[in-house]
Amino acid sequence: MAVHGARSRSGGRPTLEEVAARAGVGRGTVSRVINGSPRVSDATRAAVEAAVAELGYVPNTAARALAANRTDAIALVVPEPETRFFAEPYFSDMLRGVGAALSETEMQLLLIFAGSDRERARLAQYLAAHRVDGVLLVSVHADDPLPDLLAQLEIPAVISGRRSADETLPSVDSDNFGGGRFAVEHLIAQGRRTIAHLAGRLDVFGAQRRVDGYRAALREAGHEVDERLVVAGDFTEEGGRRAMKELLAVRPDLDAVFAGSDVMAAGARQVLREAGRRIPDDVALVGYDDSAIARHMDPPLTSVRQPIEDMGRAMLDLLMDEIADRRPAASRGLERRQLVLPTELVARQSS
Amino acid sequence: MAVHGARSRSGGRPTLEEVAARAGVGRGTVSRVINGSPRVSDATRAAVEAAVAELGYVPNTAARALAANRTDAIALVVPEPETRFFAEPYFSDMLRGVGAALSETEMQLLLIFAGSDRERARLAQYLAAHRVDGVLLVSVHADDPLPDLLAQLEIPAVISGRRSADETLPSVDSDNFGGGRFAVEHLIAQGRRTIAHLAGRLDVFGAQRRVDGYRAALREAGHEVDERLVVAGDFTEEGGRRAMKELLAVRPDLDAVFAGSDVMAAGARQVLREAGRRIPDDVALVGYDDSAIARHMDPPLTSVRQPIEDMGRAMLDLLMDEIADRRPAASRGLERRQLVLPTELVARQSS
């Protein structure tokens, strides 16, 4: 038994018990001080804090998680093939926002990719094991089974964007409708008459809303909406090229293009240039996302900016609320749990 | 005591004990099966596996961590203000490599930013609490105290790049010397005579090595090295502009520029264009990193590519080895623990 008593497997780190002995109090009292309980006298608290400092005590997370049945960790789940995700600043900005908000808490962040089937299976294991207290879901498609899995496991989750107009999960979205409208209003104000729209994937709700905004702006300005001017790309550069060629074939007289992403705008620019159209002289071009590509394009691309960092921050705040208020979910409405943040136009030389 | 017996705080998830009862074996045997011990008969193993499947058993990570004193988690620590990091594809590619390698293990990945002092303090807490089994260090400066802290806490770590020629940590680097040399050899092959170098921060070892490669290529080709042609930037666009102006003032006859990063090349391009130099006709331009910016620049930028994804993968492999082989560190040499991966030139229209 001496063997057991002496093994000290945790690398000699002090335990609660040792802190308690040092401070001359009981284990429970130290626990109370560590966890900020008010039911401790000032003198005792000071003594414990001194002992903690002297010993360099740091709580053992695993023991705490086991005893309290929580993990103090949340996951940011990216259900995309990672490639697309990193191509745009969307992800990094969001991560920055989350990170900033996170640093005000004791939570830690796990980054989980769930692009491949294999990664999906791993994720399901993680969640089933309740290794996180909550989940941030980024860029989820309408038919993704993940939200259902989360609901079934009763794991709090917040989604970025909405899957449809009647999203059921707590969510943080940006004003895609407004973004589309701003872009088109701007082009109209510049005197453009024939404005095309390179839409994103229409099964993405946000992309759909941008189209709605495009149409609304045209109508409000008294322009008629020619549906041939709306061609769906798939958010990629190649998709942008393809759609732009189609557009040019159908309406060679167009004098402005609003693309649903900067990457698609980059594809469109190539095609326009090859067709001998000057930007912005012959055709004005507006992108979406305000990414690095927009700033470095030639000419620099006018683009619609979403406050992605703020969205990340807001998502974390919402999630923390979800985790904290574990009352029966039905007792609260969705009103306060769905945010829509504003978008803005960043004008550059392409329009 | 009925109260305690019935509380089932883990949300009704099955425990090892329950699996054991179901399979008609002891706790230890189930543990052996779960952990892949060979000391279990085939029949028993099958019975346990059946019970695991029927019950949907998933091990409790916290309990395992507590009992075994390991966490099955590693951290990717980014000691940079996040901003710079995401601006380049470096980070995302590395993360992709790490992620790919990770999916072959049971480990989970924590992403930790340690840019601000506040974040640093948090990180120190994490590490002191041994919340991870190992650390991947990305983009560490020569004078960073982090590696020492890690060594002191005896936490395995692998670093990307080297802090100096005699790096002590296990590391994965790319061939910066070769990269610099390829760029300059390429320019010489194109018939360029006066080749300038926009260097990065010279306190970054990799940037220094690129300069060495630049000099070596010139010498090997019998060119003389004019030190006025080497100006240090700071990896930023603004730094690129500043350095390019300086270069143009000192040697207006230059006909090629090798920039230590694509972002600096973008800055240089602006200045060159303002000075009326055509690219590549008057001045050839080569960047470094082969980032998205390179592909979208006008004209598309020739750039040196590092196999960053492979580096990420290699870093994880090394780290797993470090975690596994916990023999006295002195018993192994550094030879097998420092990798240098090749770089290659991606030629485009700017040269």
Place this chain on the structure above:
DNA sequence: ATCACCTGTGGGAGCGCTCCCACAGTACCT
């Protein structure tokens, strides 16, 4: 003085695993 009720505190029990000792059973030697 008696009771009720606070505040502050100590410590037992338990979280779900892993580790390891003990031991039954079998196989192979001398």
Place this chain on the structure above:
DNA sequence: AGGTACTGTGGGAGCGCTCCCACAGGTGAT
């Protein structure tokens, strides 16, 4: 026949916390 050495198995002890019950000592009403 008796040893020796495996292989496979069960289960006690323990990891370091949190939760919560028990209780001491004080305060104020009766």
